[in-house]
Amino acid sequence: MSSLGYVIEQYIMLSGALFTLGCIGFLVRRNVLVQLMSIELMLNSVNLTLVAYNRMHTGDLNGQVFAFFIIAVAAAEVAVGLAIVLAFYRLKSSVQSDEADQLRH
Amino acid sequence: MQAILALFPARDYTLLSLIVLLPLLGAAVNGVFGKRLGKEAVSLLALSVIFISFVLSVLTFFALGHAQQGETAARFYWKGWEWFHLTQQNGNSTTLNVAFSVDALSGTMALIVTGVGFLIHLYSVSYMAEDPGFHRFLTYLNLFIFSMLVLILGDSLPVLFVGWEGVGLCSYLLIGFWFETESNAAAGKKAFVTNRIGDFGLLVAMGLLLYYTGALDWSGIEGGAKNLLTPVQVWPLGTHVPAASLLPAGAEHWVNMPRYVSAATLVGLALFLGCAGKSAQLPLYVWLPDAMAGPTPVSALIHAATMVTAGVYLLCRLSFVMVLSPAAMAVVAFTGALTALFAASIAFAQHDIKKVLAYSTVSQLGYMFLGVGVGAFTAGFFHVITHAFFKACMFLGAGSVIHAMHARIHDTDASQDMRNMGGLRKYMPITFWTFAASWAAIVGFPLSSGFFSKDEILFKAYSSFVNSPVPGNTLTDGGISMELFTWPTWLGSALYAMGLLTAVMTAFYMTRLFIGIFFGEFKGWKIVKGFKEAQGHDEADHGHGHAHHDPGVRLEGPTPHESPWQMVLPLAILGALAAFSGFFNANAGPIHITPLDSWLEPVFAKASGAVSLVAESESKEPLFLGLAFAAFAVGSGVAYWVYAIQKGKPAQSLVNAAPGFHSLVFDKWRVDEFYDEYVIGAVDSLAEFFTWADKWIVDFILTRVSSFLIAASGTALRFMQTGRVQTYAAVMVLGLGGVGYFFVTPRVEAETKSNDASGAYSLSAAQGLGYSYRWDLNNDGKWDTEKFSSQTRASLKLAVKENRTVRLEVKNAFGRTATRSFDFARPQPDLSGALSRGSPDQVPLRRMPNLRQLVKQGAAK
Amino acid sequence: MTVGNVFFAVASVVALLGAFMTIASQSPVRSAVGLLITIVGIAALFLMLNAQFLAAIQLIVYAGAVVVLFVFVIMLLGPDAGDGEGTVARARVARYGAGAFFALLAAAAAHLVTRAPDAVFTPFGAVDPEHGSVEAIGRLLFGSDVVPFELATALLIVAVVGAIAVARGKPHVRRQSKSASPTARMFHGPLMARDAQRPLPTKAEKAAKAAGGA
Numbered sequence A: 001m002s003s004l005g006y007v008i009e010q011y012i013m014l015s016g017a018l019f020t021l022g023c024i025g026f027l028v029r030r031n032v033l034v035q036l037m038s039i040e041l042m043l044n045s046v047n048l049t050l051v052a053y054n055r056m057h058t059g060d061l062n063g064q065v066f067a068f069f070i071i072a073v074a075a076a077e078v079a080v081g082l083a084i085v086l087a088f089y090r091l092k093s094s095v096q097s098d099e100a101d102q103l104r105h
Numbered sequence B: 001m002q003a004i005l006a007l008f009p010a011r012d013y014t015l016l017s018l019i020v021l022l023p024l025l026g027a028a029v030n031g032v033f034g035k036r037l038g039k040e041a042v043s044l045l046a047l048s049v050i051f052i053s054f055v056l057s058v059l060t061f062f063a064l065g066h067a068q069q070g071e072t073a074a075r076f077y078w079k080g081w082e083w084f085h086l087t088q089q090n091g092n093s094t095t096l097n098v099a100f101s102v103d104a105l106s107g108t109m110a111l112i113v114t115g116v117g118f119l120i121h122l123y124s125v126s127y128m129a130e131d132p133g134f135h136r137f138l139t140y141l142n143l144f145i146f147s148m149l150v151l152i153l154g155d156s157l158p159v160l161f162v163g164w165e166g167v168g169l170c171s172y173l174l175i176g177f178w179f180e181t182e183s184n185a186a187a188g189k190k191a192f193v194t195n196r197i198g199d200f201g202l203l204v205a206m207g208l209l210l211y212y213t214g215a216l217d218w219s220g221i222e223g224g225a226k227n228l229l230t231p232v233q234v235w236p237l238g239t240h241v242p243a244a245s246l247l248p249a250g251a252e253h254w255v256n257m258p259r260y261v262s263a264a265t266l267v268g269l270a271l272f273l274g275c276a277g278k279s280a281q282l283p284l285y286v287w288l289p290d291a292m293a294g295p296t297p298v299s300a301l302i303h304a305a306t307m308v309t310a311g312v313y314l315l316c317r318l319s320f321v322m323v324l325s326p327a328a329m330a331v332v333a334f335t336g337a338l339t340a341l342f343a344a345s346i347a348f349a350q351h352d353i354k355k356v357l358a359y360s361t362v363s364q365l366g367y368m369f370l371g372v373g374v375g376a377f378t379a380g381f382f383h384v385i386t387h388a389f390f391k392a393c394m395f396l397g398a399g400s401v402i403h404a405m406h407a408r409i410h411d412t413d414a415s416q417d418m419r420n421m422g423g424l425r426k427y428m429p430i431t432f433w434t435f436a437a438s439w440a441a442i443v444g445f446p447l448s449s450g451f452f453s454k455d456e457i458l459f460k461a462y463s464s465f466v467n468s469p470v471p472g473n474t475l476t477d478g479g480i481s482m483e484l485f486t487w488p489t490w491l492g493s494a495l496y497a498m499g500l501l502t503a504v505m506t507a508f509y510m511t512r513l514f515i516g517i518f519f520g521e522f523k524g525w526k527i528v529k530g531f532k533e534a535q536g537h538d539e540a541d542h543g544h545g546h547a548h549h550d551p552g553v554r555l556e557g558p559t560p561h562e563s564p565w566q567m568v569l570p571l572a573i574l575g576a577l578a579a580f581s582g583f584f585n586a587n588a589g590p591i592h593i594t595p596l597d598s599w600l601e602p603v604f605a606k607a608s609g610a611v612s613l614v615a616e617s618e619s620k621e622p623l624f625l626g627l628a629f630a631a632f633a634v635g636s637g638v639a640y641w642v643y644a645i646q647k648g649k650p651a652q653s654l655v656n657a658a659p660g661f662h663s664l665v666f667d668k669w670r671v672d673e674f675y676d677e678y679v680i681g682a683v684d685s686l687a688e689f690f691t692w693a694d695k696w697i698v699d700f701i702l703t704r705v706s707s708f709l710i711a712a713s714g715t716a717l718r719f720m721q722t723g724r725v726q727t728y729a730a731v732m733v734l735g736l737g738g739v740g741y742f743f744v745t746p747r748v749e750a751e752t753k754s755n756d757a758s759g760a761y762s763l764s765a766a767q768g769l770g771y772s773y774r775w776d777l778n779n780d781g782k783w784d785t786e787k788f789s790s791q792t793r794a795s796l797k798l799a800v801k802e803n804r805t806v807r808l809e810v811k812n813a814f815g816r817t818a819t820r821s822f823d824f825a826r827p828q829p830d831l832s833g834a835l836s837r838g839s840p841d842q843v844p845l846r847r848m849p850n851l852r853q854l855v856k857q858g859a860a861k
Numbered sequence C: 001m002t003v004g005n006v007f008f009a010v011a012s013v014v015a016l017l018g019a020f021m022t023i024a025s026q027s028p029v030r031s032a033v034g035l036l037i038t039i040v041g042i043a044a045l046f047l048m049l050n051a052q053f054l055a056a057i058q059l060i061v062y063a064g065a066v067v068v069l070f071v072f073v074i075m076l077l078g079p080d081a082g083d084g085e086g087t088v089a090r091a092r093v094a095r096y097g098a099g100a101f102f103a104l105l106a107a108a109a110a111h112l113v114t115r116a117p118d119a120v121f122t123p124f125g126a127v128d129p130e131h132g133s134v135e136a137i138g139r140l141l142f143g144s145d146v147v148p149f150e151l152a153t154a155l156l157i158v159a160v161v162g163a164i165a166v167a168r169g170k171p172h173v174r175r176q177s178k179s180a181s182p183t184a185r186m187f188h189g190p191l192m193a194r195d196a197q198r199p200l201p202t203k204a205e206k207a208a209k210a211a212g213g214a
Helices: A008-028 A032-056 A062-092 B002-007 B015-037 B039-067 B104-127 B134-153 B157-175 B182-213 B218-228 B249-256 B263-278 B287-293 B296-305 B307-317 B326-347 B353-373 B377-405 B429-443 B449-463 B489-518 B565-584 B595-600 B618-645 B649-657 B659-666 B668-718 B725-744 C003-024 C028-048 C052-081 C092-115 C134-141 C146-167 C182-188 C203-213
Strands: B076-087 B093-102 B231-235 B259-262 B464-466 B474-477 B480-483 B586-588 B591-593 B611-613 B750-755 B760-765 B772-776 B793-797 B803-811 B817-825
Touching (some): A008 A032, A008 B725, A008 C003, A008 C028, A008 C092, A032 A062, A032 C052, A062 C052, A062 C134, A062 C146, B015 B039, B015 B076, B015 B093, B015 B134, B039 B076, B039 B104, B039 B134, B093 B157, B104 B134, B104 B296, B104 B307, B104 B595, B134 B296, B134 B307, B157 B287, B157 B296, B182 B218, B182 B263, B182 B287, B231 B263, B231 B474, B259 B480, B263 B326, B287 B296, B296 B377, B326 B353, B326 B489, B353 B377, B353 B449, B353 B489, B377 B429, B377 B595, B429 B449, B429 B489, B429 B565, B449 B464, B449 B489, B449 B565, B449 B586, B449 B618, B464 B489, B489 B618, B659 B668, B793 B803, C003 C028, C052 C134
Antiparallel strands (some): B464 B611, B586 B591, B750 B760, B760 B793, B803 B817
């Protein structure tokens, strides 16, 4: 067990587990806030993958830079997403995603 | 003339473009700016372009005369640009140019078109002066002259066809010129549609000529005309007639027997169908009488002098094709004679002076086709010329009369009714004398133009016949041999008899018309009460009212008067020509002045070689001369007795004796009704069927049912569109599952290469995510190596006729495997070249490359 | 069992527990706390992977900004931010079915990967001490990657402006415009503030005025 934490496969498995949790959260929960958090979980798991693979290529930092940009984009996404949640709340007085069926009509 | 020929060499005679394009320029400018230019400018432009065109045509005519020496026909040619290029199935290519050419025939025709056209333009400027559509009228007339010149001067059938359709269009526009009246528009449509039937024939003729002669320009057709002497099977259309086997054996054989005609006959008949449409021959003549709905100058120019003679011109132009088929020529001659007789009979009972002239035009056109059909092309064309003069003069005279009648009557039908006229001689002397000259011409008054031209046609109808184009009168091609039609001996006499009878009838009804208009009392005074008043009549504008009529009492009011000089001058010129133009080709008895004959001789040289005269007919010529004179004398004498001396009483008693027959003739033998019932009725029922099909098949099954299906499936699918994001995400997850399955499943693909000659075959397996491979190349059911390797290529060598199945297994990164088999077989070497040809069991394998190597799809495991 | 082994084990367990808490807890505040825990765990893993700069950024941006933003919104909405006990949950089959199916897919994938016969662990090699340092990343960001970096700033500004625009909308207040077309509103609106109180003349009124003037 001395390799624990020094083998890439473990990071990938962990990342996969986090992604699965995030995806299940997004699919199952109907609270938009929690759904947004689930999206953050998935983005984080992807970041973990990128950084882990980047560890394999010492001297090349493109993976980490990519993760950096993903963090920036995620921040922007959360800002806009929460603004939409607020607007949606004003419209429906609720943050349940199954209330949002205006597009059907 | 030398100067013109030096400026414009015969191969590049640019002057033609000017002759053709000037009227187009006039039409374009008048058409676009006519409303703003004002009447003076419009008429100045319209008249001057035609006049310049006429002057240039005269120059060209004399230049042609200068160039034409002896037997060879002179031809001036101008090529505009290359139009299109055709490559035929047999590899021959045909280039078609927008090119114009002029020779003796088309030069003469161009003179008539521009000359008579100019006179009628001049007439129209006065006749139409009060019409609100003045500039439109002159635009159409200019456009007509342009189209007609394209028709005449075009150097090939397609260029001619452009003009042919152009004059058809102008005819349509001008017949329906006063389109506010429903019947005028209908007459225009009728002319257009009837002409379409003829144009179909012309198009078919073009296709056939292109197929058989490989060319569409005159010289090319002439060069390839020999190929038209080929038998063509016209029946049955396939190998046998469907359902013929139901008939008794003898009848079946008779029905299935192949029948042949020569290609020349097909071409000739198709051409004649086109000409019959344009030149109003049976059975397509019905549009021409209705075309009189147009303004009178139009009737004179288009429907008497020029356009309707285009068919005669075309047959003259392609005379060398027509004479190759005696059968087609006989059809032309017989149809012409029949039309002449038939139309003349209708003219007997008509009261509308324009209708009488229209049927007389149809009848005279029949004469022309009779002349052309018997091979007397010069005679036929000569009648075109004289008819252009005297019939244009008559129509213009009729227009002048109608113009005068408008002083008292404002109704179109009534002002053209012969029964309201009479005694106009003293009110309009010039019109009377010009009309008299053309009357003399059409009834065949001795030494008038019509006398010479009609006599020539009648004489040739009896004496001339078309020879067989091949020696022995039998066409052979391959194993087919067919007997050609021969001109029966009685045909000449029959044609002559019909022509002579027509001449008598023409003299009769024309004299009736002449007397009815100009002699006796003016019946316009005695317009009875209850007679139809003028429509929209405005007394303040015209100042010659006749509101209160007492029956039988002479009413005060304006008298008919002579027309202004712009109308009278053309009448005078045309009248003079009608009287004296016979001497262009006077050939009767002691008179023998035939400049036209020698002028056109080179053009018709090829055709006249195929035409012979009946033996000893020359000596009978005085007899025919006497008969022609007798026809005139009898016809007009009887008419004079009936209408001038007896004041129409015998005619009235005849009508009373046989009222049914009279109304049948008065209703034009009810041909229009017959067409309505059977031709248009058939088309209507077809249309009704298609309406039904449109309603129930297209609109119901195709539209309603399919839209219902779509709506139903939409209703079903609408349940899936919840608008909720998570439902859509759920569907995405399903798709993700599919993609994942695809991703983890290995697929075996391999490209095979084979060389049957050497027996070397190879396989190249496709790569994939973490793929490794193992092979079974030697067909022993065991893998060559138990372990998977990265070997993607394999090759094997086979002996002749050996079969081998190669297996390949692929394992991907997830440890999943898939197997597939590839079958190889090396065939027997192709020895068919070495063996004797034609042995039936020796199937050459190289024709079946797809069967040689079978690749059986192994199921991916 | 080195310190590194223990560190990885603790960090990954923390991250997984946090993620589970995020998606499983009924209260959104607890979800936010769970997200915070996951982020901290992942930041720890970043440290294990020699990504010191990213670990710092992760804590600053996610823990410091994103989670705080979530908490702000939850506070703003108050009790309504909860699971809405009063409302009827719809599309339940689709939601739970899809979640279960995705879990199945993940399990199958895990099974395939672990079952693969030649599955081996790939250990990390020796690492450059500079790998993932602030200086090295800064060199990249302001060197070869400067264009996307600047674009990211633009994106953030747009996102901020967009977020403000979306969040401050007043959907309950209808615009009181007489003109139907937006163009007409743009060009024919009142010039002066006091004119806004007066209604614009209708077409019929204009026509009547023109007729009266003539």
